[in-house]
Every structure is written in C-alpha cells, then in structure tokens.
Amino acid sequence: MCEKLTKGQREALGRHDVEVIERAGRGLVVRESCGRCGGTGIYTWPTRRGPASGRCFKCGGNPHTYIDADTYARRLRAGELREEKRRRAAETRRAEIARREAEEAPAKAEAARVAAEKEAARLASLNWIDGDEGDRVEMDLQIIGRGDDLFIWSGETDYGTSCLYKFKTRQGDLVVLFTSASPFYSADPVEHSSGDYSHEVTQPGGWVRCKFTIKAFEDREGEKQTKIQRVKFIALAE
Numbered sequence: 001m002c003e004k005l006t007k008g009q010r011e012a013l014g015r016h017d018v019e020v021i022e023r024a025g026r027g028l029v030v031r032e033s034c035g036r037c038g039g040t041g042i043y044t045w046p047t048r049r050g051p052a053s054g055r056c057f058k059c060g061g062n063p064h065t066y067i068d069a070d071t072y073a074r075r076l077r078a079g080e081l082r083e084e085k086r087r088r089a090a091e092t093r094r095a096e097i098a099r100r101e102a103e104e105a106p107a108k109a110e111a112a113r114v115a116a117e118k119e120a121a122r123l124a125s126l127n128w129i130d131g132d133e134g135d136r137v138e139m140d141l142q143i144i145g146r147g148d149d150l151f152i153w154s155g156e157t158d159y160g161t162s163c164l165y166k167f168k169t170r171q172g173d174l175v176v177l178f179t180s181a182s183p184f185y186s187a188d189p190v191e192h193s194s195g196d197y198s199h200e201v202t203q204p205g206g207w208v209r210c211k212f213t214i215k216a217f218e219d220r221e222g223e224k225q226t227k228i229q230r231v232k233f234i235a236l237a238e
C-alpha cells in the first residue's frame, strides 16, 4: 500500500486489496484493471493451432481506469456503511422478533394452562348416567354427529356396516352406541327445520327421545362415557 495515503484512506482501501499508484499531475489514484483481459489489453483465446490473441474488445486496449484515491476510499466507506446499516437493521429485526416471542411466551403458557384446566374441569364434570348395567332407560339424547352424519364413525364389521354414535345427555354427560341397526333413519324422507329432506330423523345436534339398555360404564383416559345398546327411537325432542 502506498506510503502517501492518509490513515483513513489506508484503512478503507487496505480492506479491499486495490492497487494505489502515484500518477504525474493526478496524485494518488486507484488503478482498476479490465476484468476481461486482466489489465493487459490483450485477450487470448484457444484455437486448434494454438492460442491466438488480439486487442481486448471490452476495454479497447485501455485496460486501466484511474480513480482518485480519495474518491475511491469515500466510495468504499459509503459501501461499507450501507453494508453496516443493513447488518444492524437485520440484527434489530432479529432482536425484535426474539423480544416479541419472549413477551408472548407467558401468555402462551397461560393459554395452555387455562386450556388444560378447562379440559380437566370438563373431565371432572362428566358422570355416568344413573342406573345399572342391564337397566332399560328412557331419556333425551342429543346426537353429536360429524359433519352431516349422525354417526361419528362407520365401518364394516361381522354384522355388516356398523356405526358409532356419540350423544350428550341433558346434564352434558357422554353416551356412546356402537350398532349395526339404524335407529335414527326413516324409510320416508323427513323434512328438517333447516328445510332439507333426508332419511335421518334429525340432523347432528338434534335431540331425540330414546329407550335403551345400559351396556357398560367406560372410562377413556379420564373421559367417562356410558355405553348403551338396543336403542329405540321414540320421538324428536326439543
């Protein structure tokens, strides 16, 4: 690096490995060389008879550009400043994201805790329906269903197509029925309150008065449900 450069110029230029020379009448300049010919002004290319060469078309044989060292150093410093600004902005953005995440973490943990508490309360509130296994019971049940279907699962079994139904009692307790019978279907289409017709006696969410036999009292991971069988649909309920 040229001895006559100022400390600031040396710092800026030194980082970029540029050639600084002293030119008569211009003082210190940075010499940039043509990238195509590497500063020779001559371009060489291979041919079958060996390498051929000619004047570089990019620089027209004037392969060097001279820029005042001070101007060059200023440009480099400006470029470095832009780069530094970009880097700082990115750092600020990252810090902001981290800060927001840290800020939201307690709220998220609290929401999870509330949800877990709510689920625990729901499970604790569930009871089996009154009675013993084998009892014949008459009760209103709300069909939970899934989408447009009254059942929540259906599949082929040894008895043909079987469906799993889930109900809620007036107390909010869970009742389940697994059957190959069709207790909630009518041969004639039924008009529903929504204006739709279907062979189902009601739609998901509808209440039905039923007679059934208590089959078992089950506990599925803390969720109490009463299993029923031999269901007879009596009437729609409000």
Ligand SMILES: [Zn+2]
Residues within 6 Å of the ligand: 034, 035, 036, 037, 038, 039, 040, 041, 042, 056, 057, 058, 059, 060, 061, 062, 063
């Ligand atoms: Zn060139």
